[in-house]
Amino acid sequence: MLKLTKSLGQSFTITNLAGLRALNRSYAATNVKEGAQLNPDEPIDMPNPFEKDPEQCILCKHDITPYYKNVKLLSQFQSPYTGRIYGRHITGLCKQKQEDVEQAIKRAQRCLLMPGYHKDLEFLHDPKLFDPERPSRPHKY
């Protein structure tokens, strides 16, 4: 009986911990059952309650679809010196969004909405979304 109460107490502390993290996972029901059967000193099989939410890129986070008429947004992914589109290791976008951004920029350039060899002077002092000097992976060249 003492053993049972001990294991119960342990499982409650675990649920309290999870509750503190405000994660909507319930371990209480399964843990009490397992704890009653097994040795209370054994580790309990449970998902990591301290796991962080999956990281999202800036466009996915705000649910933005890059579109070729949105020149102000697209010019933020362009180098002010050469007009080249920054790579994925600099922009920090996921594969799909980077592809969409590149396609939209190329479209805007063909429609004469955006320059190809420099950044539009209007947008030169826009806030920076990322730092080209600190890429997440080393540069290719």
Next chain:
Amino acid sequence: MPSYELALVLRQMPRPELISAIRRTAECILDSGGIIRKLENLGTRALPHKVSEHGVVHREGTHFNIAFDTSPTKIADLKEEFGRDIDIIRRHVFKIEEPEKFKCTLHQEMLPPAYRKDVQEMIEIAKRKQKPKYNYNSGLDYYPFQK
């Protein structure tokens, strides 16, 4: 009929001429059996670089968008017709598509290479491409294959 978007850049000209040029292109779409959904004026401004079209150098232009529906077989004819119009500097027809829903894959892409799915696939392909190699210490005192 699929939806398309026509992105036009018209040359710099006075307003009545501009209106007649837009009316001409719009009537062209209507004559081909299409429907016009939206007209959008993106304004007159300096072009990002000088553009030589129809033997004239342009430095300013008016951006105008027309959203329309028409049969895909008519698009080539429309493009050909707009290409002959000397008031139009650039003409591009894009298909309007709903953006596909997808989950952000950034957290998977930021994993170390050994855990990334595309890297694992590449390793798998490299393993498959490796040819079987003759083992020299297999006991034979001569090479059994052609050199």
